[in-house]
Amino acid sequence: MKMKNKLKKFLGVITAISLSLQMSFVITAGAAEYFSINFEAASDTTGWTSEYASGNMSIATDTDSKINKYFKFANTNGSGTRNAYYTFGADAQTTEDNKSVIEFDFYMTNTGNENINQLVLLDSAIGKPKGNANYSGNYIFSFTQPKNTDSLIINSIDGSSASYATKGWSNKSGWTHAKAIMDFAEHSSTITLSSPDGETIYFDNKVPMGTDGTAIGKLLICEARKSTATFGIDNIVVRAYDSALDAGSAYYTVTYDVKGNTTEEAVKGNASPLNIPDLTNYGYIFKGWQINDDTENLINDLKEYKITADTKFTAVYEKDTEYIEPIVSAEIKGNSLMTFGDSPDTAAENKYTLTSYRRSGNDYNRRDNRQPHRGF
Numbered sequence: 607m608k609m610k611n612k613l614k615k616f617l618g619v620i621t622a623i624s625l626s627l628q629m630s631f632v633i634t635a636g637a638a639e640y641f642s643i644n645f646e647a648a649s650d651t652t653g654w655t656s657e658y659a660s661g662n663m664s665i666a667t668d669t670d671s672k673i674n675k676y677f678k679f680a681n682t683n684g685s686g687t688r689n690a691y692y693t694f695g696a697d698a699q700t701t702e703d704n705k706s707v708i709e710f711d712f713y714m715t716n717t718g719n720e721n722i723n724q725l726v727l728l729d730s731a732i733g734k735p736k737g738n739a740n741y742s743g744n745y746i747f748s749f750t751q752p753k754n755t756d757s758l759i760i761n762s763i764d765g766s767s768a769s770y771a772t773k774g775w776s777n778k779s780g781w782t783h784a785k786a787i788m789d790f791a792e793h794s795s796t797i798t799l800s801s802p803d804g805e806t807i808y809f810d811n812k813v814p815m816g817t818d819g820t821a822i823g824k825l826l827i828c829e830a831r832k833s834t835a836t837f838g839i840d841n842i843v844v845r846a847y848d849s850a851l852d853a854g855s856a857y858y859t860v861t862y863d864v865k866g867n868t869t870e871e872a873v874k875g876n877a878s879p880l881n882i883p884d885l886t887n888y889g890y891i892f893k894g895w896q897i898n899d900d901t902e903n904l905i906n907d908l909k910e911y912k913i914t915a916d917t918k919f920t921a922v923y924e925k926d927t928e929y930i931e932p933i934v935s936a937e938i939k940g941n942s943l944m945t946f947g948d949s950p951d952t953a954a955e956n957k958y959t960l961t962s963y964r965r966s967g968n969d970y971n972r973r974d975n976r977q978p979h980r981g982f
Contacts, residue, residue: 637707637845637846637847637848637851638702638845638846639843639844639845639846640697640698640699640700640706640844640845640846641694641695641697641698641842641843641844642841642842642843642844643842644675644840644841644842645665645675645676645677645840646674646675648665648675648677650665651663651664651665651677653692653693654677654679654690654691654692655690655691655692655693655734656679656688656689656690656691656737657689657734657737657738658683658688658689658737658738659679659681659682659683659688659689659690659737662679662680662681662682662683662688662690663677663678663679663690664677664678664679664680665677665678666678666838668781668838668840670781670802672802673711673781673838673840673841675840676711676838676839676840677692677838677839677840678836678837678838679827679829679836679837679838680829680835680836680837681829681830681835686738687721687738687740687828687829687830688737688738688828688829689735689736689737689738689741689826689827689828689829690826690827690829690837691728691735691824691825691826691827692824692825692842693823693824694730694822694823694824694825694844697844698822698844699730699821699822699823700844700846701788701790701820701821702846702847703791703847704789704790704791704820705787705788705789705790705791705846705847706788706790706822706844706845706847707785707786707787707788707844707845707846707847707848707852708727708784708785708786708788708822708842708843708844708845709783709784709785709786709841709842709843709845710783710784710825710839710840710841710842710843711781711782711783711784711802711839711840711841712725712781712782712784712837712838712839712840713779713780713781713782713836713837713838714749714751714835714836714837714838715777715835715836716751716752716753716755716777716830716835721740721753721830722740722750722751722752722753722828722830723750723751723828723829723830723835723837724740724741724748724749724750724751724826724827724828725748725749725825725826725827725828725837725839726741726745726747726749726825726826726828727745727746727747727748727786727824727825727826728741728743728744728745728746728822728823728824728825728826729744729745729746729817729819729820729821729822729823730819730820730821730822730823731744731817731819731823732744732823732824735824735826740828741826741828743816744816744817744819745761745815745816745817746786746788746795746816746817746819746822747760747761747786747795747797747813747815748760748761748762748816749784749799750762753830756775756776756777757771757772757775757776758771758772758775758799758808758809759771760772760797760809760811760813761795761813761814761815761816770809770811770813770880770881771809772799772808772809773808773809774806774808775799775808775809779801779808780801780802781801781802781838781840782799782800782801782802782808783799783800783801783802783804784797784798784799785797785798785800786798787847787852788815788822790819790820790821793814793815793817793818794812794813794814794815794872795812795813795815796811796812796813796852796854796857797809797810797811797812797813798810810874810877811872811873811874811877811880812857812872812874813872814871822844825839825842827839855874855875855876856874856875857872857873857874857875858872858873858875858913858914858915858916858917859871859872859916859917860872860873860879860913860916860917860918860919861916861917861918861919862882862883862918862919862920862921863918863919863920863921864883864884864885864887864921865887865921867883869881869883874913875913875914876912876913876914877912877913878908878909878910878911878912878913879908879909879911879913879919882908882909883921885921887921887923888929889925889926889929889931890923890924890925890926890929891923891924891925891926892921892922892923893922893923893924894906894922895908895919895920895921895922896919896920896921896922897917897918897919898917904922
């Protein structure tokens with residue numbers, strides 16, 4: 607009898623484990639798939655468009671069996687940037703509760719010093735992108751690789767702001783897996799960039815979209831010139847948001863108050879702030895960050911501070927008693943006039959001497975210009 611009871615308990619445990627595994631499998635496979643393409647059956651580049659470099663598009667084969675056949679774009683043009691893009695149909699534009707998820711594998715290299723590389727997901731309102739230039743405009747997300755660098759800048763179209771940047775990613779990282787949870791109600795994308803096996807995370811955070819659009823439109827590749835850049839992309843899937851797969855960590859609102867100007871960003875729980883504002887404040891010394899209402903315990907560096915709740919950081923300054931105020935300041939107005947003095951909007955009322963230089967060959971020729979002067 608005791609043996610039978612033990613056997614029943616053992617079988618009960620096995621049954622529970624089996625049910626648990628079945629439930630896990632159902633949850634994993636439960637996300638409705640709207641669109642997918644892996645190029646295994648592709649014999650040409652149907653679906654992709656390149657206005658000026660169609661000959662640079664191809665279906666290539668990788669030694670990694672998980673990739674095998676993929677779309678490749680390699681700009682061989684010596685005089686400028688070239689683009690290629692995939693246009694999504696109505697199925698891929700499906701959303702549920704204003705959310706959807708896109709995943710894909712990609713690689714991108716930029717070994718030259720010619721221009722930036724871009725991989726941009728555009729909204730459905732965008733028409734035909736310009737075929738020979740980097741992209742600027744409405745985007746759901748963008749990955750920008752500055753020229754001759756080993757990093758990706760997230761959602762900074764020209765790569766000039768590194769607020770959201772990958773860690774550990776490089777030209778030599780090989781294939782990268784991208785996942786973006788797109789929320790078209792709050793216009794944000796929760797982006798995860800990782801190695802294909804998921805072991806190495808290069809980026810994982812929620813970032814604002816650069817559009818008020820409500821559906822995806824085109825996946826755009828912008829490549830630098832002179833054969834310094836190559837793109838590959840494979841295993842594109844657009845699917846429904848599934849809380850069991852996609853809920854992940856909590857995100858908190860971080861507010862920055864610098865000189866009375868406030869900005870916000872979403873930061874993943876137990877992660878550090880990313881988009882920290884510029885603290886420059888001429889005539890003042892930065893003393894530290896005030897956390898919420900705590901005026902006693904200021905901190906100097908937010909890069910290691912872990913966010914566990916909605917948090918407000920206020921920059922605290924004190925007057926620099928050794929700072930010398932500038933006697934006069936000047937600026938170049940939109941009308942190309944240098945203006946300063948009591949009446950900065952009236953160039954004729956300002957008196958100044960401007961020494962400028964004009965290059966001729968390897969020499970610089972000096973010119974003295976006296977006000978009024980309305981051009982250079």
